[in-house]
Amino acid sequence: MTQNALPFDWPAGEEDEGFVVSPSNAAAVRHLNSHARWPVAASVLTGPRKSGRSLLGRIFVLRTGGTLIENGERVDETELFHAWNAAQETRRPLLITADHWPTDWVITLPDLRSRLMATPHVTLADPDDQLIGQLLQRLLERRGIVLPEDVVSYLVPRVPRNHVAIVRLADALDTAALSERRALTVPFARQVLGRLWETKSA
Template sequence: MTTTDSQLLLDIGLSGSMSRDDLIVTRANRAAVMLVERWPEWPGPFVIVAGPPGSGKTHLATIWREEAGARACDPAQLTAADLDAAQAGQPILIDGVEPGAFDEATLFHIMNAVRTGGGGLLMTSAHWPGAWQVRTPDLRSRIQAATTVEIDEPDDELLIGVMTKLFADRQIAVDASVIRYVASRIERSLASARMIVERLDKASLARKAKITRAFAAAFVREYDDNQGEFGF
């Protein structure tokens, strides 16, 4: 699964909704949410949100983009138009920075323009900034000066909240104890939560069975026996 696929799987809601109401906040992401939502009262002009694939970075970034009226920029193809927007004071979003996969000179100029133009810059990445392989000393200094916050691996509360929402979106009534049981036995990622809800839904429809504790237990055992592949 690619990083892009993971981001799409993560940012939850079957309709792909990225609204604030759809953002589930727990200990795992609370610090990042609180920092981003402080806009425009940030500690500085640059904020970086780092976290594993499927942790909610894109969802949080989308909420901020809409709130701040930010320009969304492709990290792999930063353009002169992006620089012009920063110089004009428009907030800038660069979502999904990958190590070595961005033009350092353009990013450096954008960061300088954000500072002088009075806007803000939010960057997200699955990698801590120290692993971005930045070769330009001045750019490395700018990035090191950014306020960086990490989103942790999903905790039980977040996985349960996500799965509860996904089942509700499908109009499926599943007991809370069943959701807790499944959440405690799957890979700790929101992509896995999304996948298992989809597969449980399909399996219950195919077998014309309600998603009970026994049904879910058999499903999870089948998953384990197939070493991570769903046999249902």
């Protein structure tokens, strides 16, 4: 499987690899690429655990010189209020990551609430088939393991559609392959899946 060569597909730092882009997250990437056209110099990025929102935020800061505030719903409201205002004054974009959209936050400062309600919100969706395959390959490649294409094709439709499940499966495949000294084949992958989620795979 090949990765989409969109502008954010480049290393974020010495220890980070590029953000893998697929249809499930491409809209968020396009939004961050168009920060000069945002109605205000801030945006909120949400996404599930392990979806890569922190990596995407770091890449955004490196590319734009902007500011990243993570877990915005847990940040002091006054700090967030001043950061939002500073972004408008300096025109250095502010990206706030969070678990949920600001409509679900407990916000006591009316002025902060009104500003966040005027701030664009984008989200990283649950992984699609393309992203599942690419992430499985990448996670195992980092451990020196090549995942054959036929195994990828077998696993993709059988993995739960969430990023945590992808990481769990990669960990399980790595651990089993090392402990049992077996190659990653479709029959072996079927056994690992069965142990993880008691999947009855054909």
